[in-house]
Amino acid sequence: MQLRNITRALFGLLLILSAGFAFADDDKPGDAEKGAAVFKKCKACHKVGEDAKNGAGPVLNGVIGRQAGSDPTFEYGSDLIEAGSAGLVWTESKIAEFIENPKEFLRETLNKPRARSSMTLKFSNKEDRRNVAAYIATFSDSAAATTPEN
Numbered sequence: 001m002q003l004r005n006i007t008r009a010l011f012g013l014l015l016i017l018s019a020g021f022a023f024a025d026d027d028k029p030g031d032a033e034k035g036a037a038v039f040k041k042c043k044a045c046h047k048v049g050e051d052a053k054n055g056a057g058p059v060l061n062g063v064i065g066r067q068a069g070s071d072p073t074f075e076y077g078s079d080l081i082e083a084g085s086a087g088l089v090w091t092e093s094k095i096a097e098f099i100e101n102p103k104e105f106l107r108e109t110l111n112k113p114r115a116r117s118s119m120t121l122k123f124s125n126k127e128d129r130r131n132v133a134a135y136i137a138t139f140s141d142s143a144a145a146t147t148p149e150n
């Protein structure tokens with residue numbers, strides 16, 4: 001009997017610990033250095049740094065802390081603009097979420113089943129997404145980049 005209780009207690013403890021680790025893993029900040037390599041996949045459309053110009057996608061300098069779809073020099077899709085007007089502001093974690101599946105992200109954010117994004121690529125690797133978001137953040141001012149995530 002006692003052994004069974006101990007086993008149960010241990011099992012419970014294990015569950016709590018593993019949940020804790022899973023949470024810690026989700027919260028782990030991205031690695032900007034590794035993200036630089038991932039950003040090569042974005043470069044066909046996005047530029048960062050001095051002299052960056054819009055391409056198929058907007059320049060991503062200063063994007064952390066900026067309202068989504070709000071660079072006046074770029075022609076966004078109407079749903080991304082709508083998400084920005086509804087309060088979407090880019091944080092590292094929002095970017096990591098967005099690039100997993102931009103269309104799905106806008107559908108969920110706007111609660112609009114037919115929403116679309118003109119960014120049609122999807123990036124499935126979670127760690128890559130987190131790292132590239134951390135890399136992009138190095139081109140945003142540090143005060144905005146450390147704004148608490150939401």
Ligand code: HEC
Pocket residue numbers: 038039041042043044045046056057058060063067068069070071075076077078080090095098099116117118119120121123132133
């Ligand atoms: C094939 C071109 C293309 C590639 C590659 C691409 N994007 Fe985009 N991205 C776009 C377009 C187009 C938009 C504007 C989307 C809209 O208006 O719906 C966009 C929008 C964004 C935005 C929102 C910007 C804003 O001002 O609101 C972020 C952030 C972003 N992309 C990040 C990335 C990252 C990170 C990668 C690489 C992992 C990437 N994109 C790869 C085309 C691309």
